[in-house]
């Protein structure tokens with residue numbers, strides 16, 4: 435590295451192209467921060483000829499990204515291809531095996547294979563860094579791993595998916611339908627290549643698994659995260675949430691209980707409008723770490739998009755250049771505790787339930803009988819309007835409950851779903867707190 439740091443970038447999509455543009459156009463600044471020359475010597479992408487807003491002069495183009503892992507004039511492979519397996523995994527493994535440092539934004543890869551890759555990187559004496567993998571431009575991994583390293587972390591909560599947050603907050607403020615706003619989020623470059631990872635909560639789960647691993651010192655476990663996404667949320671839900679003085683946000687939570695078990699879940703939550711989370715709009719992310727002795731600390735910032743994500747990649751490049759190299763999980767992978775298992779939630783919570791039902795006499799009675807059988811107390815119930823098709827048409831029934839054990843709500847929902855007058859899978863949202 436005496437001649438400077440030589441980068442190879444695999445993947446020139448939204449983020450990869452922005453990283454290249456920044457390294458090239460702000461090179462003097464970069465060189466000052468890094469204390470050495472930083473150059474891009476090679477790239478790989480699907481389309482060699484596409485104009486990405488930077489000059490390819492002096493940069494070797496490789497059709498096969500795996501070639502980057504064995505080039506002599508490459509010190510660090512910046513993996514921005516994505517995906518938990520396949521080329522991204524092969525490239526990162528090959529780079530580490532060849533003694534190259536690896537910087538990636540790939541949370542899926544690390545949530546699934548992070549333990550193995552960190553162990554290999556530590557044995558090979560190379561850096562594995564991925565600040566961009568969680569919460570885009572907010573330096574949450576660094577904060578948790580370094581600034582909060584003296585704390586016993588007990589809880590990590592937050593909004594970890596910019597696409598979902600953009601969709602939900604735009605529905606809230608503009609009254610537009612889910613699909614319409616999703617298309618916009620994709621066009622703005624927030625969404626994953628496969629947006630189902632965003633809207634089904636998988637992307638947030640990957641990020642939560644990594645935060646949980648670093649915060650609680652365990653191997654990452656994507657299987658331990660209970661995930662519900664936002665695909666089922668409609669403007670009916672958003673309108674009713676607003677009637678209750680609330681909105682909807684996709685919340686990720688990881689919590690260590692007194693038995694040392696780690697409960698991790700991603701789910702849409704009805705959030706009071708005056709709460710901090712309800713004010714997180716657009717592609718912003720927000721992450722709160724709770725621990726001893728600090729109490730709670732919240733970081734808010736851009737969680738998706740080219741600039742935010744590139745910013746985190748650039749910081750990893752500078753860290754590498756100046757020798758700020760830490761194990762990816764804060765402690766060596768070999769010292770991590772076993773990956774947590776899925777834990778059933780125990781805490782009583784209030785719920786918002788939307789049912790699509792026939793508009794007929796007796797339907798509400800059937801519903802409330804089931805709720806009574808499970809000792810579920812209703813706080814509010816709303817069925818308004820009339821279907822154009824009369825008793826053969828459907829209407830939404832919205833109800834909220836007092837505090838209920840999670841097992842009771844699960845059992846009641848299973849029975850409600852079986853009623854012949856209930857026409858679709860119920861939508862269940864937890865009522866969040868201020």
Ligand code: HSE
Nearest residue numbers: 595596597625626738
């Ligand atoms: N697709 C992600 C999001 C951005 O919407 O938050 C990259 O992590």
